[in-house]
Amino acid sequence: MQSSILNQLAAATADAPPAWIQYLPFVAMALIFWFLILRPQMKQQKEHRSKLESIKKNDEVLTGGGFVGKVVKVDENYVDVEIAKGIVVKAVKSTISDVIPPAGHKPAND
Helix, strand or coil: CHHHHHHHHHHHHHCCCCHHHHHHHHHHHHHHHHHHHHHHHHHHHHHHHHHHHCCCCCCEEEECCCCEEEEEEECCCEEEEEEECCEEEEEEHHHEEEEECCCCCCCCCC
């Protein structure tokens, strides 16, 4: 009786799929993670970096602290921002959250 069980187990393992198929779900999850999370985040970081590199004098910016002001001077790592008439603060360039488009242009959805 034991030999018939061993024979059945041996027959079942002979029909087993290749070992690489067991890793297929992990590869699929990694690809899904890459395309849904990592790739869009890297694209967004690249766009933000290009915005920071293109900051020039008289651009209106939003700082990480929530201040909106006009750029007075741009250095390699710092930006002088006028937040009110006669009040200029120095901000680290990487803390600039966004460059606000000029008010003269129409929004894209109008």
